[in-house]
Amino acid sequence: MVQGTLEKLAKIRRGELSAIENVSSSLELIKKLDRKINSFIEINPNALMEAEAVDRKIKKGESVGKLAGLTIGIKSNINVAGLRTTCASRTLQDYISPYDAEVVKRIRAEDGIIIGMTNMDEFACGSSGESSAFGPTDNPAAPGHIPGGSSSGSAAAIAAGLCDICLGSDTGGSIRNPASHCGIVGLKPTYGLVPRQGLIDLGMSLDQIGPLSADVSGTVVMLETIAGRSDNECIMLNVDKLNCSEKIQDCDLKGLRVGVSKKFSELTDPRIMDVIDREIEKLHDLGAEIVAVDLPNLELGLSAYYLIVSVEFFSGTRKFDGRKYGKKIEDVCGEEVLRRILRGRYISQKEYRGKFYQRALQVRTLIKRELMAAFEKVDVIAGPTVPKLPHRIGTKLTPMEMYAYDYLTVPANLAGICAGVIKAGEINGIPVGLQLQGRVLGEAEVLRVMKALEATE
Amino acid sequence: MNIKIGFEIHQQIATRRKMYCNCPTNYQEVPPNTNVCPICTGMPGAKPLPPNEKAVAAAVEIALMLGCEIVTGQTIYIQRKHYDYPDLPSGYQRTSLPIARGGELQGVRIREIHLEEDPGQYDPTAGTVDYNRSGIPLVEIVTEPDMKSPEEARKFLRTLVRVLEYTGKVRPEAGGAMRADVNISLEGGGRVEVKNINSVKGAYRALKFEIIRQKERLKKGLTVERETRAFIESQMVTVPMRTKETEEDYRYIPDPDIFPLILEESWVKEIREKMAEPPHLRQRRLTERYKISAAEAEVIVSEREMADLYEAVASEIDPKLAASWFKTKLKKVLNYMKLRAADVKFEPAQLVALLRMVEEKRVTPEQGELILRELARNPADPEKIMQKLGLTPIKPTELAAAIDRVITENPKAVEDYLAGKKEAINFLTGKVLALTHRRADPREIAKLLIAKIKKSDN
Numbered sequence: 001m002v003q004g005t006l007e008k009l010a011k012i013r014r015g016e017l018s019a020i021e022n023v024s025s026s027l028e029l030i031k032k033l034d035r036k037i038n039s040f041i042e043i044n045p046n047a048l049m050e051a052e053a054v055d056r057k058i059k060k061g062e063s064v065g066k067l068a069g070l071t072i073g074i075k076s077n078i079n080v081a082g083l084r085t086t087c088a089s090r091t092l093q094d095y096i097s098p099y100d101a102e103v104v105k106r107i108r109a110e111d112g113i114i115i116g117m118t119n120m121d122e123f124a125c126g127s128s129g130e131s132s133a134f135g136p137t138d139n140p141a142a143p144g145h146i147p148g149g150s151s152s153g154s155a156a157a158i159a160a161g162l163c164d165i166c167l168g169s170d171t172g173g174s175i176r177n178p179a180s181h182c183g184i185v186g187l188k189p190t191y192g193l194v195p196r197q198g199l200i201d202l203g204m205s206l207d208q209i210g211p212l213s214a215d216v217s218g219t220v221v222m223l224e225t226i227a228g229r230s231d232n233e234c235i236m237l238n239v240d241k242l243n244c245s246e247k248i249q250d251c252d253l254k255g256l257r258v259g260v261s262k263k264f265s266e267l268t269d270p271r272i273m274d275v276i277d278r279e280i281e282k283l284h285d286l287g288a289e290i291v292a293v294d295l296p297n298l299e300l301g302l303s304a305y306y307l308i309v310s311v312e313f314f315s316g317t318r319k320f321d322g323r324k325y326g327k328k329i330e331d332v333c334g335e336e337v338l339r340r341i342l343r344g345r346y347i348s349q350k351e352y353r354g355k356f357y358q359r360a361l362q363v364r365t366l367i368k369r370e371l372m373a374a375f376e377k378v379d380v381i382a383g384p385t386v387p388k389l390p391h392r393i394g395t396k397l398t399p400m401e402m403y404a405y406d407y408l409t410v411p412a413n414l415a416g417i418c419a420g421v422i423k424a425g426e427i428n429g430i431p432v433g434l435q436l437q438g439r440v441l442g443e444a445e446v447l448r449v450m451k452a453l454e455a456t457e
Numbered sequence: 458m459n460i461k462i463g464f465e466i467h468q469q470i471a472t473r474r475k476m477y478c479n480c481p482t483n484y485q486e487v488p489p490n491t492n493v494c495p496i497c498t499g500m501p502g503a504k505p506l507p508p509n510e511k512a513v514a515a516a517v518e519i520a521l522m523l524g525c526e527i528v529t530g531q532t533i534y535i536q537r538k539h540y541d542y543p544d545l546p547s548g549y550q551r552t553s554l555p556i557a558r559g560g561e562l563q564g565v566r567i568r569e570i571h572l573e574e575d576p577g578q579y580d581p582t583a584g585t586v587d588y589n590r591s592g593i594p595l596v597e598i599v600t601e602p603d604m605k606s607p608e609e610a611r612k613f614l615r616t617l618v619r620v621l622e623y624t625g626k627v628r629p630e631a632g633g634a635m636r637a638d639v640n641i642s643l644e645g646g647g648r649v650e651v652k653n654i655n656s657v658k659g660a661y662r663a664l665k666f667e668i669i670r671q672k673e674r675l676k677k678g679l680t681v682e683r684e685t686r687a688f689i690e691s692q693m694v695t696v697p698m699r700t701k702e703t704e705e706d707y708r709y710i711p712d713p714d715i716f717p718l719i720l721e722e723s724w725v726k727e728i729r730e731k732m733a734e735p736p737h738l739r740q741r742r743l744t745e746r747y748k749i750s751a752a753e754a755e756v757i758v759s760e761r762e763m764a765d766l767y768e769a770v771a772s773e774i775d776p777k778l779a780a781s782w783f784k785t786k787l788k789k790v791l792n793y794m795k796l797r798a799a800d801v802k803f804e805p806a807q808l809v810a811l812l813r814m815v816e817e818k819r820v821t822p823e824q825g826e827l828i829l830r831e832l833a834r835n836p837a838d839p840e841k842i843m844q845k846l847g848l849t850p851i852k853p854t855e856l857a858a859a860i861d862r863v864i865t866e867n868p869k870a871v872e873d874y875l876a877g878k879k880e881a882i883n884f885l886t887g888k889v890l891a892l893t894h895r896r897a898d899p900r901e902i903a904k905l906l907i908a909k910i911k912k913s914d915n
Contacts, residue, residue, distance in 0.1 A: 079502045092501065099495050101502060137677020144480055196714075200502040204713035233504045234715045312713055319499045348708040357710070 005070070005164060005218035012069035015058055019051035019069030023113050026071040026163050030116070032241075033140075037160055039153040041076060041134045042084045042117035054111045065110030066221055071163035072107055075154050076117040077124055078167055078209065079198040080104050083114075087200050088132035090332040091121045093318050101198020103167060103209050103226040111223045115163050124169060124202040125313070126150050127177055127405040133334065134153065136393050141183045144431040145390040148178030148405070154212045155182040165222045166212045170241060171202045172305050173385075173409025175210045179351030179421040180385035180433025183218050185450065186212040190440050191416035192237040194223075195230040201316030203309035206413040216422070216451045220245055223443065232237035235440065251452040254287035256445070259378030261295045267407050268387040275432045276384045279424040283382060286452050293374040293381060296412055297366055304363035305405070305410040306340075306403060311357050314344025329352045339399065368415040375417075375439045380449055384408055385421050385435040412437050420446045422453055458672070459644040462610045462664060463602035467595045467636040468621055469575065469628040470515045475592035476574045477505035477551070477715075482667070484589035497592035499546030504714045508535065512594035513556075513572060513718065515626035518728050519596050520557030520570045522620050522735040527557045527725045532717035535572075538707040543586050546578040551712055552597070556720065562737060563616050566601040572718075573597050602640060607664035610639070614657040619736050623761045639663060643671045646681030652696050653687045663688040666695055739764055747776035756784045763787075763798035769805035773814050782812060786826050790833055803836035811839040821898035824848045851896040856889075859897075860905055863888045864913070871910055882906060 003011075011017040027047065034040055044050075054069050074080050077087045079097040081104075086092045100108070121131040129137040129152025139147035140160035147156040153170030155178030158166055162204070168175040170188035179186025187210045194209045197289065201207070211222035225244035260280060265273045284290050318336075322328030330338060347356035374381060387407050391397065412419040417440055424434040438446035475482055478496035495503040517527055531555055537549040553572040560567030577591040598617070604610040618635065621627045637660050642648040649667060654660045671681045686695040711717065734742070736758040743754040743764070757780065770779045791798065798817045807825045811832065815825045820843060831842045843849070863885055864871055874881040882903055 077502070079500075085501065087501075095501065097501075099500065099503075186474070197504045198502045232506055234507045235504075235713070311710060315539065315549060315708075315710055318539055318541070319501070319546060321541060321548055323543055324546070325501075345708070348710060350706045 004215050005213060005221060008164065009066075009068065009070065009221070012054075013058065013064065017069075019054040019058075019113060020048060022164075023047050023051040023071055023115065026279070028114050029160070029162050033160055034157075034162060037138045037140055037156050037162075038135050039119055039137050039157040039162060040073065040116045040159065041086065041088065041119045041132075041153065044080075044083060044114050044116050046082075047071075047115050048229060050113050050270055054113065057111070065112070065225075066224055067107060067112030067165075069109040070112050070165060071115040072112045072222075073115055073118045073154055073157045073163045073166035074104065075151050075166070075168050076120050077169055077200040077202075078104065079200070080114055080117065083117055085200070086119065086133075086268055087123045088120045088134055089334075090133045090336070091123075091327050091329045091330075092325055092393075093133065093327075095325055099198065101209075102195035102230050104198065105233050106226050107167075107222075107383055107434050112165075112225070118151070118157055118166060120153055121150035121174075121381055122334045123200070123313070123317070123337050124150040124171060124174055125334075125340055127173065127402055128393075128397075129153070129156075129178065130393060131334050131336050138393065139182055139390060142181070142390065144392055145179065145430060146393055148181035148314040148386070148390060150174040150211065151178050151186075155179055155184060155186065158182070158184045158212050158214055159215070162277075164213070165218045167222070167226075168212050169202070169209050170206055170409075170413065171208075171309060172406045172413050175212060176385050176409050176419060176421040176433070176435060177405060179212055180423075180435070180456045181390045181431060183423040183426070183431025183433070184212055185216055185422050185454075186210065187219050187223060187420040187443070187447070188412060188418060189223060189227060189456075190237065190418040190444060191413070192235055193227050193239060193242070193418075193441065193443070195226070195233055195236065197230060197233045201313065203312040203413075204316060205312060206309065208413070211265050216447060216454050219420070219450075220248065223447075227443075232279055239441065242443065244447055246452045247444040248448040250448065251455050252287050253283060253449065253452055256283075256380070256449065257291050257378040258283050258288045258449070259293035259374055259381040260383060261293050261298070261374075261381070263295045263298045264383040264408065267299060268384045269389060271427050272384050272387070272389065272432050275425040275427065276382075276434055279312070279434045280382050282453060283449065286456070288449075291378050295370055295374060295380055296364075298371055299407060300363050301367045301411045302403060302407050303413050304360040304367070305406070306343075307356050307360035307413060308364065308414075310340045311348045312342035313340050314346070314348060317341055336399070336402075366415045367411050369439070371411060371415045371417060375442075379438070379445050380442070381437040381439075382449075383435055385433040389427060389430050389432075408435065416440060418443050420450050422450045431443070460605050460668065461602035461642050462604035462607075463640045464598070464600045464610070464614070464660075465638040465640075466598040466600075466614075466617065467573065468519075468598070470512045470594040470596055471626055471628045472509055472511045472515070472594055474509060476509050476512055476572075476594040477592055479506065480592065482593050482595065484587075487589060489585070489587035489589060491595070492589040493591070497546070498588050499548075505551070507570075508715065508718065509594060513720075514728055515594075515624065516556055516570060516572050516596045517720065517725060518624050518626060518732045519621060520560065521597070521599070521725075521732055522624060522730055523557075523560035523562050523567045523570070524735075525557035525560035525567055525570055527720055529720045529722045529725055532719055534711040534717045535715045536709045537712050538709055540705055540707060542579070544576040544591070546577065546588060546591055550574060550576060551715070553718065556718070560900050562620065563613050565603040565613050568599045568601050570599070571597040583631075591657060602642070607661050607668065611657055611661040611666055614660055616737060618657065619759065623733050625733070625761070641667050641671075643668070643675065643681065645673050645675055647683035649681065650684070650685045651688050652685060652698070653689075655690065659688060659690055662693045663695055664689075666693060670695070733761055736761070736764070739806060743767070747771055747780065749780035753780040755783045756788055760798040762801065766798060766801065766805055766808070770808050770812070773805075773809040775816065778816060779811060782815075782825075786822075786829055790826065790830050794833055795829070796833065800912055801830045801833065807832060807836060807839060814839060818898070819830070819850055821901075823895065823899070843860070847894065848896060851893050856893060856897050856902070856905065859889050859892045860902070860909055863892065864906070864909060874910060877912055
C-alpha cells in the first residue's frame with residue numbers, strides 16, 4: 001500500500017493531488033493492467049469530467065464530500081445511470097441503466113468518481129469469478145488463481161490498485177470471499193443497513209451492498225457514505241446515519257470478547273486454520289479475551305442458503321422474459337445461473353412447498369438463534385473466511401465443490417448480521433483473510449478489531 | 458336446476474399514487490408509458506416503496522362495509538404470484554394474503570378480501586404494452602358461490618358497485634375499473650371459471666351464455682369439465698382458455714422486499730368510526746326509522762349524497778312526504794338535468810321550505826316540481842322562485858270564474874260527462890289549468906268542476 005485512503009483524501013482536499021490526476025492515473029492503470037486481470041467490464045466515459053467538477057469546487061474553496069476525488073468501481077449488478085449494468089450476463093449485455101441505485105446517488109453526493117463497472121460471476125451466482133459472460137477475472141495477488149466471487153472484479157481491481165474503493169454485493173459471501181482470496185479489506189454490512197434500491201436481485205432476503213478497499217479506512221468512509229435508512233424502500237433498519245470513524249480509533253482491545261468455534265477448524269483446510277489461529281493470537285495480544293462459542297449447526301446453513309437463494313433468484317429473474325431486455329435469461333445464461341433458476345422453479349412448486357423452502361427458512365431461524373446466543377457471550381466471532389484455498393482458473397469443479405467455498409460466509413447472511421474480512425497472512429503467496437462476524441449493527445466493533453489488526457502490520 | 462354462482466371482483470382503488478411507487482394514477486388521461494418509473498416497470502434492481510397506506514385503508518373500509526372481520530394484529534404477507542404475460546413487468550403480481558374474511562352482502566357471503574396491484578395494458582394486435590396502469594392498487598373481493606341465477610348475480614353486483622361507490626374510494630365503474638371473474642357450476646357439471654368480464658352487464662351476459670352452454674351439454678349427456686374460459690364481450694360468448702394458463706402453478710412466495718402488513722386494531726377502529734354507513738344497511742334503517750317503503754328507501758340510498766340530503770330533510774318535515782318526493786320528483790328532476798346528487802347545490806333547508814309549501818297546499822305538486830327544477834338550476838329561496846315563476850296561488854273567486862267560463866264555452870264536453878264519459882272531465886280540467894296559468898291544483902279543479910256540473914244539471 002503506497003498510501004492510505006485518508007492520506008489520499010487529505011491530499012486531494014489540500015489540492016496536492018487533483019481529482020483529475022487521480023482519475024487519470026486510475027484510467028491509465030486500467031488500460032495497462034486490466035487486459036490481463038479483466039476486473040472492469042465498462043468504463044465511465046464521464047469520469048474525467050466529473051473529476052474536473054470536483055477540482056473546480058476545491059479550487060473555489062467550496063466544501064466537498066467525504067469521497068471527494070476518489071475513484072470508485074461499481075459491481076455490475078448495481079445500477080449506474082448511463083452505464084451498462086449487465087450483471088456480467090448476456091441477458092443484460094445491452095442494458096444501459098436509466099437510473100442510479102440509491103448507493104450510487106449517495107456516492108455522487110459525496111463527490112466520489114465512478115470509474116466503471118466491475119466484472120463478476122454472472123448474476124452474482126458463483127464463488128470464483130469464472131462464470132462471467134465477459135470472461136474470468138485473474139487474482140492480482142496470486143496470478144493464475146481465481147480471485148473468488150462473486151464480486152471478483154471489485155476485489156481484483158482493489159488488489160491491483162486500479163481504483164480506490166469498490167462496491168460489491170454479498171448474498172452468501174460475495175464480498176468476503178474475494179476479499180479473502182485477494183488479500184484486501186471487505187465488509188458485508190448488517191442486512192437492512194445499506195439501501196438495496198437499484199441492486200439487481202439474487203436473494204433479496206440476503207443481498208447486501210458493501211465496500212471493498214485496500215485499507216480499513218477506505219471501507220469505513222464508504223460505509224459511512226452508503227449506510228442509513230432510505231424512505232424509498234421497505235426493508236431497511238431504522239438507522240439514520242452511521243458514524244464509526246471515531247469509535248474505531250482505539251487500538252487497545254482490552255475488554256473485547258472474541259468468539260472462536262471449533263466448528264471452524266472442522267470445516268477448514270488446516271493450513272488456513274494455522275494462519276487464522278496466529279491472527280487470533282494477535283487479538284489476544286492486543287488485549288482481547290478469547291472465548292469459545294458453540295455453533296453446532298453451522299454447516300446446515302449451506303444447503304438452506306442454496307434453497308432460499310434459488311427460490312428468490314427464480315422469482316427475481318422472471319422479468320428477464322426476453323420481451324424487454326432482448327434475451328430470455330434461460331436461453332443465454334450460463335450453467336450455474338440456469339441451475340439455480342431450475343432448482344428454484346422446482347422447489348417452489350406447490351406440491352413441494354412445505355418440503356424445501358419452508359424447511360430452509362426453519363434452518364435459517366435455527367442458525368440465527370445460534371449466532372444470537374453466541375453474541376450474548378462475545379462481541380465478535382473470529383475465524384476463517386473461506387475453508388479452502390482458491391483453485392487455479394479453469395479447474396473443473398463440481399457444483400458441490402464450488403458451493404463448499406461458502407460454508408463459513410453464508411451464516412452471516414442467513415442471520416442478517418455484519419461481517420468483515422481483513423488479510424491474515426499468506427500460504428505460498430496466496431492471501432488468507434480473517435473473518436470477523438459482528439452483531440446486528442455491530443459494524444463499529446468489527447471495524448475496530450480490523451483497524452487494530454491493520455495497525456500491527 | 459341447482460345453479461351456483463360466485464365472483465372474484467377486482468376494483469381499482471382511487472388513490473393519487475400507485476401501490477408501490479409515487480407515479481400518478483390517472484392512467485387514462487395521459488399518453489402511454491408516461492406515468493411510469495423503474496419500480497412500476499420492474500426495471501432490474503428496482504424495489505417497491507412501502508405499500509400505499511391510503512390504499513390499505515380504503516380496502517379495510519370496503520371490507521368493513523361488507524361486514525367482514527378484519528385480520529388484525531397478525532402478519533399479512535404480500536405474496537408474489539408468478540405468471541408470464543406481457544403486461545406483467547416483473548413476471549409476478551403482488552397480492553396480499555386476506556386482509557379480511559367472512560362478510561355478507563344481500564345474502565351472499567363474502568369469503569375474503571385481498572389487496573393487489575394492477576398489471577399494465579397489453580394490446581395483442583399492436584404488440585405494445587402501456588405500463589401507466591401497472592401498479593395501481595386493486596381490492597379483490599371473493600364471494601362464496603351463493604347466487605343461484607344470472608339475475609341474482611346481476612342484482613348482487615349492482616348492490617356491490619353501490620357499496621363501493623359509497624366509500625368514495627374506488628374508481629367509478631364507468632371507467633371500466635371493475636373486473637370480475639365469475640365461477641358457475643350446474644348440478645352434475647364441473648365448476649367453470651369465466652375471466653375477462655368488465656361490467657355488470659358483461660357478467661350477466663356471460664352467465665346467461667354459460668348456463669345455456671352447460672345445459673345443452675348436460676342434456677346431450679356430455680360432461681361439463683372443470684375449466685377456465687374467457688368472455689368475449691363483442692360476441693357475448695365464452696371460449697376455453699389454453700389449458701396451460703389454467704393449470705399454472707403460481708409458485709407463491711412472500712415478497713422478500715416488503716414487510717408484511719400488520720393492521721392494528723386501533724387503526725381499524727378509527728376507519729370504522731369515520732366510514733360511511735353502507736347503503737344496504739342504510740336502506741334497512743331508513744325504512745324502519747322513517748316508516749317509508751322499501752322502494753322509496755332504495756332510490757334514496759342509491760347515492761350516498763342523496764341519502765344524506767334525505768336525512769337532513771326528513772328531520773324537519775314529514776318523512777313520508779319527503780320520501781315520495783325523493784323517489785318521484787327529485788329523482789326525475791336530477792335525471793332530466795343529468796345531475797348526480799353529489800352535484801346538487803341547494804341547501805336542505807331550501808328543499809324543506811319547498812315541501813312545506815306543498816304540505817300547506819300553497820303550491821300544487823306540479824308547481825312544486827317546477828320550483829324544484831329551478832332550485833336545482835339556480836339555488837334560491839323557494840318563495841322567491843315561486844314569485845319569479847309567477848306561481849302565486851290563485852284566489853277562489855278567480856278559480857270559480859274560470860270554471861264557469863270553461864263550462865259555458867265547452868257545452869259538448871259537459872254533455873259528454875253527464876252522459877257518462879268520465880274522461881271528459883280531464884279535458885275540462887286541462888282547459889281550466891290553461892286559463893289559470895297552471896296556478897291551481899288539477900285535483901282541486903276536477904273536484905270543483907264536477908260539483909258545478911252536477912249542480913247545474915239538477
